[in-house]
Amino acid sequence: MGLGGPCRGTRAPRSQGTPPPMTPGSSMPPYMSPGQDVKSPFLPDVKPNMNSLPPPTGNPSDDLRLTFPVRDGVVLEPFRLEHNLAVSNHVFQLRDSVYKTLMMRPDLELQFKCYHHEDRQMNTNWPASVQVSVNATPLTIERGDNKTSHKPLYLKQVCQPGRNTIQITVTACCCSHLFVLQLVHRPSVRSVLQGLMKKRLLPAEHCVTKIKRNFSSGTIPGTPGLNGEDGVEQTAIKVSLKCPITFRRIQLPERGHDCRHIQCFDLESYLQLNCERGTWRCPVCNKTALLEGLEVDQYMLGILIYIQNSDYEEITIDPVCSWKPVPVKPDLHIKEDPDGPALKRCRTLSPSHMILPSVMEMIAALGPASSPYSSLPPGGSSSTPDYPSQAGSGYSSQPGFSDFPNAPGTPTLLGSSLRDHPLCPIRLTCPAGS
Secondary structure, three states: OOOOOOOOOOEOOOOOOOOOOOOOOOOOOOOOOOOOOOOOOOOOOOOOOOOOOOOOOOOHHHOOEOOEEEEEEEEEEEEOOOOOOOEEEEEEEEOHHHHHHHHHOOOEEEEEEEEEOOOOOOOOOOOOOOEEEEOOEEEOOOOOOOHHHOOOEEOHHHOOOEEEEEEEEOOOOOOOEEEEEEEEEOOEHHHHHHHHHHHOEEOHHHHHHHHHHHHHHOOOOOOOOOOOOOOOOOOOEEEEOEOOOOOOEOOOEEEEOOOOOOOOEEHHHHHHHOOOOOOOEOOOOOOEOOHHHEEEEHHHHHHHHHOOOOOOOEEEEOOOOOEEEOOOOOOOOOOOOOOOOOHHHOOOEOHHHOOOOOHHHHHHHOOOOOOOOOOOOOOOOOOOOOOOOHHHOOOOOEOOOEOOOOOOOOOOOOOOOHHHOOOOOOEEOOOOOO
């Protein structure tokens, strides 16, 4: 069947553009343990009420998931359809061990997608005439309302041990597009949150040091750096407590490692934003903010916990990291109460007055059976060490595959690449068509 249009070859080299981020390894070191939390007797006990994550549904397919290519996981190299060929078959083999591993792991998938050959990011884009079936089972392609909302196909539920056939049917020339089949790691947002809290929580003392350094160098937007005759005069700046992604109160304050601003965004919202289209750019400064370079700001988290039951939308923070809430209205007419909480008097608080949650408390509160922070005790716990080191956390790094916990109840897979585990023996036949 003739389809018209310029003729192209059936094979294409893999895109030379910047690939999507791999499941992060341990290129960024975890932060080490600081000293004991500094607690002030005049601060009230605070119980965070952070219900940003719904409880797990029990069905892994219902969980929001991120998608990362697995190193050495390409099953069918990127290929073009043969010109003037309306129906083409593309065959790949799965050994029994591979199939069993795929079915055992809810966070592993076989992803099949189509993308425009000029798209360096390889974003999914299905021509309107393309139809796909796998092992004689027709699949529904989600194209959404525009070209940026197309979704890849996930094939493991229609695959079988041994020979598998992808059949592609077209009614118009698709020479401008490439197709690829690859193994991907799809951890749930919840499991990634747990991993980031273990490995990328920036201790409050480090946060304070970083903010002071950025103030003094003038790299924070709105701060001119050292000025005045004495070289130290600066004014405090306002920081929003709302996430620039959702415009709702931040629950888990986050920045990229290379960000130079105080403003944070909400970690869960950022992960959700990158679930389907992983651009991984800071919503504040637009710098690259890959998963392995994210930093959870413990100092800002302490501020958010402290004022969680208030209506404040902003705080001011000065060059020594003292902060105070900005009244929602210019004149609140709040009566000064010398015995009342500092917050109600809009008092400036220094870093030494902060009650900070321990990392173990935060991780426990993010567990699968509870909403985040709902069970976090007030003011931290003295029974468990704060910020345990990597060696004592029981958290094993798996370079090149999974630096974040797998879905609850699933076995741990693998080493540094597919050559180290049962997914190695993927065998390919007829990669371009048959």
